[in-house]
Amino acid sequence: MTHAVPSRRHTSAADLRTQISTGNLKAGERLPSETQLAAHYKVSTPTLRNALALLQAERLIEKVHGKGNFIRSPLHRITYAGGGRTPFDPTLQVSIRTTNLRARGHLRALLRISSNNPLTEFLCITHEGKSPHSLARIYVPRDLAPAVQLGSSGWPQRAEPIAAKIRETVTARLPTQEEATTLRISSTLAVLAITSVATDATSRVVEAALLVLPGDRANAVFTTHRTTEERETEG
Template sequence: MSEGHAFPYQRIVDDLRTEIITGNLTFGEKLPSENTLAQRYGTTRPTVRRALALLKAEGLVTTRQGQGVFVRPKPRVRLLISGSNYRTHREAGLPGFNAQVREQGMSPEQRIRDVATLDAPAEIAHRLELDQNAQVVVRRRTFLVDGLPIALCDSYYPAALAADTVITQPRRIKGGVYALIEDPDGPIRRQVSHSVEDLICRMPTREETTELNLMPGVPVVRVIRTVYDSENRPLEVQESTVAADSHEFRYEVKMR
């Protein structure tokens, strides 16, 4: 037994992990059967199962009942936050998330989970500079990449801003909500100016683990974005819970 492999299953783990990371085993590819791996490594099926369980805990593989073990698809989205990026996507008539995912050769999707009018939670009211007991419209969505859920996004708008607009309706808005807000012939006619973002890392709730199909031990990032208009009035608070293993964030800030 070679140094560094004190346990029989460790060599299996190390070899398969390397093959996955280097791309020799590609996303969605089926791993050899337990019998095949046991013969290859001169060990037993229980030892192979232990190795596969570790790889599953690391988020590298997933099991399908009656089909076997597969390399887990794990799209990684690079999100660039900058004013020029925002304007480029707005001029193209695309929501920023959809545009950036497509630029990276993947397929974006936004599924509306719920649209409702409710009393503003205290934190949301504070960020939107609303009075206590003011109402907001919330649009709850799930963001997917190549069919896999990677983020839960709840966007809150002052009820007075969203009243009598499609923001209150459970359907997609062409170009996204910002296109509606900035439409010079539309009902709101305000210019999106800037945003402030807070990022908080934590472990997911049970519901978030289910909704995002997270593997054990994978944390989430709570992103709270407050969006302002050209007169520094808050337009939206966007609260997103994103899978930490599926996102990379990059911020470009012009200091002068």
């Protein structure tokens, strides 16, 4: 059996990755110049830049134009606990943009409404410092939108929840170009895409949320509560 030999860019990236993980290179520290690093690893400058690009995609380092490459601070991981738009973390800032629009395309099917029905969209982007962390697009039928207000967490929510059932679908995929640009992530970094649809007691869709969480900083935790009947049946 033959084993693939790691390329020089992967070997260089692996050594830098180890130095970052062990703390030899600390958050905020500036790396030596690309020319110095290329000489240290005995590789060409283009090969060294490819190695740094791997670490940039992993968000271990960032390149500041005109200043060099710097070690990034550890990523703040957030946990989505399911059950609707649970605020991810009160330490994150939230910016919200509200837009009125008409239901078209996939929104018609998602909210189970007719074409051109009026909707309100809440575009929510969380930030850690100046860095975007996650995004959510929340759609509410226009007649229900006035009841939605900003809660203490900064997220739009109702004073009295009317959802009787919430169905969530979780998909791991690559980000769209718009998502990658908004979140400032690599187009090769997988994201958790969560579609949450809330219905009331009459089965009317009262809210649909499309959440995008970069895979390098998010966990999704779902808890199932079994009924007494289910436990007795298994017993």
